[in-house]
Amino acid sequence: MSETSERKDLIQDIRAIEASDLLASVADVKTAGYRLGQACATKTEGGVELLYSFEKDEILKNLKVSLDEKRPEIQSISGIYWPAFIYENEMHDLFGVTFKNLALDYGGHFFKTAMPTPWNPAAVSAADDGDVDDGAAAAASADDADTVGAADETSVDTDGADEKKGGEA
Amino acid sequence: MAKRTVIPFGPQHPVLPEPIHLDLVIEDETVVEAIPSIGFIHRGLEKLVEKNEWPEMVYVIERICGICSFGHGWGYCKTIEGNLGVAVPPRAEYLRTIWHELGRIHSHLLWLGLLADAFGFESLFMHSWRLRETVLDIFEETTGGRVIFSVCKVGGIRKDVTDEKLAEIAETLNGMIPELEELTEVFLEDLSVKNRLEGVGVLSEDDARELCAVGPVARASGVGADVRLDGHGAYAELGFEPCVEEGGDSMARCRVRVREIFQSIDLIARAAARMPDGAIDVKVKGNPQGEFVGRMEQPRGEAYYYSKGNGSKFLERIRVRTPTNANIPALVKMLQGCDLADVPVLVLTIDPCISCTER
Numbered sequence: 193m194s195e196t197s198e199r200k201d202l203i204q205d206i207r208a209i210e211a212s213d214l215l216a217s218v219a220d221v222k223t224a225g226y227r228l229g230q231a232c233a234t235k236t237e238g239g240v241e242l243l244y245s246f247e248k249d250e251i252l253k254n255l256k257v258s259l260d261e262k263r264p265e266i267q268s269i270s271g272i273y274w275p276a277f278i279y280e281n282e283m284h285d286l287f288g289v290t291f292k293n294l295a296l297d298y299g300g301h302f303f304k305t306a307m308p309t310p311w312n313p314a315a316v317s318a319a320d321d322g323d324v325d326d327g328a329a330a331a332a333s334a335d336d337a338d339t340v341g342a343a344d345e346t347s348v349d350t351d352g353a354d355e356k357k358g359g360e361a
Numbered sequence: 362m363a364k365r366t367v368i369p370f371g372p373q374h375p376v377l378p379e380p381i382h383l384d385l386v387i388e389d390e391t392v393v394e395a396i397p398s399i400g401f402i403h404r405g406l407e408k409l410v411e412k413n414e415w416p417e418m419v420y421v422i423e424r425i426c427g428i429c430s431f432g433h434g435w436g437y438c439k440t441i442e443g444n445l446g447v448a449v450p451p452r453a454e455y456l457r458t459i460w461h462e463l464g465r466i467h468s469h470l471l472w473l474g475l476l477a478d479a480f481g482f483e484s485l486f487m488h489s490w491r492l493r494e495t496v497l498d499i500f501e502e503t504t505g506g507r508v509i510f511s512v513c514k515v516g517g518i519r520k521d522v523t524d525e526k527l528a529e530i531a532e533t534l535n536g537m538i539p540e541l542e543e544l545t546e547v548f549l550e551d552l553s554v555k556n557r558l559e560g561v562g563v564l565s566e567d568d569a570r571e572l573c574a575v576g577p578v579a580r581a582s583g584v585g586a587d588v589r590l591d592g593h594g595a596y597a598e599l600g601f602e603p604c605v606e607e608g609g610d611s612m613a614r615c616r617v618r619v620r621e622i623f624q625s626i627d628l629i630a631r632a633a634a635r636m637p638d639g640a641i642d643v644k645v646k647g648n649p650q651g652e653f654v655g656r657m658e659q660p661r662g663e664a665y666y667y668s669k670g671n672g673s674k675f676l677e678r679i680r681v682r683t684p685t686n687a688n689i690p691a692l693v694k695m696l697q698g699c700d701l702a703d704v705p706v707l708v709l710t711i712d713p714c715i716s717c718t719e720r
Contacts, residue, residue, distance in 0.1 A: 200591040201655060202443060227573045229656075230665040230682035243680075245654055245665060250591040252654055275573045275690035279682075285400075296396075303400035303719065310408060 206243070206254040211266050214244075217255055218269045221246045226253060231269075231279035233287040235311050240264040240287050261314045264288060270295035288315025363388040368701065372401050376479045376705035379715035383708070387701055395696040397689050403719040407679055414674040415441060415649060420511060425681060426717045427508045428471060429659045431457075431464045433681065434513035439593065440655035440666040440679075441515045447645055451595075451637040453517035458595040459527075459632050460504070460512065461657075462625040466534075467496040468660030469618040469625075472712045473548060476615065479709050480557045488544050495537060499530055517642025527633035534626045545619040549612075558612035562695035562707040565609055574691040576662015576684045577621070578711050581606045581613035588658035599631050611710045618712075621660075648672050659684055661712045683717035 209217050226246035234241045236258070244255045259266060268291035270276040280291045281302035288309035291297075300308075309315045366387050372380030380401040386394040409421050422437040423430045435457050442449060449457075474489035497507045503522050504510040512519045522530075548554055564574065569582035579586050580603055587603035589596040604620040606613040649670025657664050662684030669678040688711040695707055 198592040198597055201439070201588075201593045204443075204653060206652060206654070227570060229573070229663070230667075230680075230687075232667060232678075232680040232682065234669055234678040234680075236677075243652075243654075243667065245667075247656075247663075250588070252656070254654055273573065274571070275687070278686060278689055298398070301400070302398075303403045305403060305405070310405065 200250040203251060204254075205252060206256055208256045208258070211257050211259060214255070214257055215267050215269065215272065218244065218272050221253060221255070222272055224248070228269075228273040228276055231276060231283065233264075233283040233289055233311070235261070235287065240289060240312055240315075242266065242283065242289070244269070259289065261312055264312070264315060265290040265292065267292050268294040286310060287312040365393070370704060370708075372398075374705065376475075376709060377713075378475065379713070381708070381713060381715050383696070383704070385696070385701065385704065390701050392696050392699050392701060392704065395693050397693060399689075399715060399718055401719075402716060404716075406720045407681065410676045410679045415670070415676050416515060418676065418679060419514060422679070422681065423509055423511065423513075425683070425720050426714055428468045428714065429464055429661065429664075429717070430509050431460045431513065432657050432659045432664070434510070435461060435594075436655060436657035436659075436664055436666040436681070437668075437679070438513050438515045439657065440653045440668040441649055443653040443655055444649040444651060444668050444670055445515070445645060445647060447516055447643060449517050450640045450643060452521075452639045453641045454593075455595045455632050455636050456518055456522060456641065457513065458599070459522075459530075459629050460500070460510070461594070462628050462632075463496055463499060465625045465660040466622050467493050467500075468712075469622050470496070472618060472660075472709075473544075473615075476706070476709055477548075479706050480554065482547075482554065485544070485547055492537060492540060492544060495533065499533065502526070503530070514642065516645040517640070519642075521641050524636060527636055531630040531633045534629060538623070538626065541622060545622070548615055548619060555612065557703075557706055558615055558710075559610060561611045561703050562699055562710060563608075563610045564691055564695050566607075568694050569609070569691065572690045572694055573687060574662075575687045576659070576712075577614055577617040578662065578688050578691055580604060581617045582609040583607045586663070588656045588663050591656070595632050595635075596628075598635070599628055601628070611707060614710045648674055649676060661685060661714060661717070662688065681720060683714065683720070685711065685714045685718045688713075689718075 226248040229245040229247045231244045239261050240259045242257045246253045268280055274295055277296040280294055281298045283289045285303040368385045368387055370383040370385050371377055372382040382398040384396040385392050406421055410418055419434050419437050423434040425433050470489050470493035474486040477485035501507050504512045564582045566583040569579045569584050585603050585605045589601050604617050606616050650672045652669040655666045664684055665682035667680040668676055670676050692711050699707055
């Protein structure tokens with residue numbers, strides 16, 4: 193097989209940056225010739241972590257930003273990489289992250305979910321308490337009264353599950 | 362200035378196997394703007410990571426898509442193996458490569474059939490899907506499944522394939538070549554097909570790069586990007602060069618996929634001939650800790666797999682970014698300036714998989 197040195201896919205470059213440095217860092221990455229690969233959010237203890245992945249010549253560069261879970265708000269990078277609007281609208285709908293100056297803002301209607309911001313309910317709670325003045329997050333929670341139950345039905349009980357069970361699926 | 366009208370396209374449309382909605386702003390018969398909407402079939406598969414232990418999640422991830430299910434399974438295993446620092450045995454990497462390329466052949470044949478159906482060439486559609494059946498038969502004989510395979514696991518694969526069977530597969534695929542040539546010649550040379558594809562939905566190389574297009578869409582516009590160049594699987598040893606075209610139109614996207622069918626047959630034959638002996642898996646110990654970003658070249662293009670573990674049996678996050686997700690901005694660009702009648706075929710030329718996109 194290939195030597196490890198040839199395995200470009202094993203090179204992991206993940207750099208944590210401050211939210212205030214995001215636009216400058218992303219602009220630098222674009223100037224260096226990287227293209228936007230993906231952006232996603234991850235729920236952490238008391239926060240939301242955003243990961244932006246860029247690729248050039250099969251080498252990945254990743255930037256990571258940590259945000260508060262109740263007020264996850266950050267500048268959109270769609271002014272630098274226009275296709276980012278896809279990922280940013282997804283992060284808004286699933287994690288309640290607000291993106292300022294989003295090039296194409298679906299206002300919380302990009303994904304139809306059974307409950308608002310399912311990965312980060314704290315963002316919606318804060319909005320309901322008037323803690324967050326984000327209209328989009330509040331709009332996303334508008335029809336949750338009759339849909340939360342549906343979300344519960346999607347839960348899967350995996351008690352006692354093992355690999356064999358999965359293998360027979 | 363001509364009057365502008367907004368025409369809703371989808372989410373239910375005869376040409377769309379899955380729901381995507383486009384608001385088409387048209388002047389006369391020309392599309393001047395297209396605003397895409399997805400989100401009708403979001404299943405929240407990634408969130409099941411909270412309920413399923415990481416060895417089980419491979420079965421969930423495989424079910425993201427019924428076409429590139431093997432590739433998704435491999436992509437998931439690759440990111441967990443990277444996270445755990447597991448080195449997969451060479452025989453497993455070769456067999457993974459063979460199954461992945463079989464998936465590419467069957468995906469591209471499926472797409473050719475759908476394309477033929479979209480421009481009203483029903484017999485061409487039927488012949489494309491008839492040939493695809495042979496590939497599905499090979500999947501069934503080697504994995505036990507025709508759509509979902511469950512042969513990929515973290516640390517290797519679950520089923521071995523004998524050398525005799527591998528030789529038989531290579532022979533079967535080789536035997537398909539004359540029929541494939543006959544079939545694809547119609548796609549590439551028939552006048553009625555050319556009229557629907559040539560010069561339609563041109564995406565320039567600059568636009569493809571600017572819009573971060575991936576897969577056959579990018580390669581049809583002269584961008585030589587392909588994840589198989591990064592050295593994973595058996596690709597580095599087999600020698601691999603991406604199929605790149607310059608036209609950037611619908612015909613170029615068709616041509617790339619046609620070339621990739623033959624390329625995949627060649628890759629499978631060479632992998633079968635050079636199949637290493639040895640184990641098909643290694644024992645995996647511990648739980649994922651930390652994060653890993655991996656990629657795969659799915660039939661539709663580049664896919665991302667991000668995993669984050671905390672040392673427990675449950676991952677904190679698994680993220681899959683699928684190729685259609687990345688190609689939607691390019692689709693919006695392609696649609697600008699096209700005729701309204703070309704919209705269905707143009708949407709198909711990115712080979713959209715909305716189930717993948719929404720997960």
